[in-house]
Amino acid sequence: MRTSLKLGIDLGGTKTEIIALQDGQPVIRRRAQTPQGDYQKTVGLIASLVEDCERELGQQGSLGVGIPGTRSPDHGCIKNANSQCLIGQDLQADLEQRLQRPVRLANDADCFTLSEACDGAGAGAPSVFGVILGTGVGGGLVVRQQLLGGPNAITGEWGHNPLPWRRADDGPVRRCYCGQNDCIETFLSGPGWAARSELGLEASTIVPAAQSGNSTAQQALNRYCDQLARGLASVINLIDPHVIVLGGGMSNTAELYQQVVPLLPRYVFSDQVNTRLLPAKHGDSSGVRGAAWLWNDDLR
Template sequence: MLTSLKLGIDLGGSKIEIIALDNGRQVLRRRVPTPQGDYPHTVSLIAELVDACERELGSCGSVGVGIPGTRSPDHGRIKNANSQCLIGQDLQGDLEQRLQRPVRLANDADCFALSEACDGAGAGAASVFGVILGTGVGGGLVVNRQLLSGPNAIAGEWGHNPLPWRRSEDGPARRCYCGQDDCIETFLSGPGWAARTGLGLDASALVSAAQAGSPAAQLAFICYCDQLARGLASVINLIDPYVIVLGGGLSNSAALYTQVAPLLPRYVFSDKVNTRLLQAQHGDSSGVRGAAWLWNDDLR
């Protein structure tokens, strides 16, 4: 018998995924392609996934949704989404009307952080900063297994701060899509890093080339590790988390964890850095699991 069913939905640009957790244990998982540019169809498909899941399990659950954007605290509609059809829509209200129950929404990076804080690499830690190093650079902050949120709904957006301790070796300035120059995202995202190296390789190929002994790729990776250390040091100086968990494609490079951690004391305002730097335990599953954990009132 299911005693604590939590449904999580990861609304991505190419797929919609649903997971069902019962007391933290996965009991069902499905995914379907995302309707491209079709908001009404997207809402209907999410509702159909929830209905089908609950019929199969014979039980109703709470519903949390991770989105590639943010629900504005001012008007309740979606902003900052890279899925254009979501922008300006009342996704929470539309889903609540369709499902006839409360629905909770959060940014996908926040869901990643929450998943890893609840039952992932950061489980048991009083504070966890979750970092996405992928197509973009995102983050989320969890304190006592609860997401930290603020009046602008942008907590954890460290990728749109400037790279700290900037120096000439970091290369020329580059404009970020947000309109500012030299955001951390333009250095540490996969596309940003690849563009700055000038080697004509994408991020995955750069890591492989560095592992294979290419001097140019190895130098680029050393530079990346130092830039990541500087970016994370500014986070540690500000919020002093117990654990930083890395996710996204670039987080799969084992060398990050051996090379970045020793660099942190250069930049952190402390005689010793006790913050643990860890790889995500749930990997690509963290986003959808975190959406389910948006209903984690029982963990308070």
């Protein structure tokens, strides 16, 4: 589908957002409550958001949808979604039937990465690895403005590798919800870090405490930065991206960019680390923008 109007949907657990990009610039952006536990109403909401936008703009656009899960390459239905009503549903086919056009789906972390690679912090870079540091730890990989996907539809799931170069001061072994022990997500997600810090505080309050001089919180933040450096070093050693872009709630922590970059040479298999570590340009908008950029054939 060739059109200058690109529509993106970010399907979240509580909010569903739509954006309309005209020649790359936002012309409409709206949010609505996501129906809880009701798949058919969710499909209806997405369709109505699209139809309302197109009616207002007087033209039809391409449609990309970012989801909290992934579309299985084996059977086409949704898997690994924290919105349970999506699991086992053929969301792409149902939306295509309802809207009578092709629809592209991608994981929300992939959409984040694509947005930042197309016109965000990684614009112009040959390869961009996007990192989500939020309630979970996810990622995506874009090469020359195109998402890189594999046969299992799990490209970028670095959060479910074990933390490398494990040390005693990393704390006790913890089970990840995926069934494995000591996944990176159990260290670097906001809830995981808060639980391991043993301060009785949420991640959003540990950072200000550290910045205010609380020595225990400072130690926890320093440890987090070193763990992040180790996790990202394993990514760099494997795929050697030109840019790593951070998103999610933890990405707003200035210390990550100040402390992690000098730590990387300790762990990366190179005499110098040229990969750039950057905060997301579009912040919370990257997911929905990236969904629209799923139709980025004009950038090829």
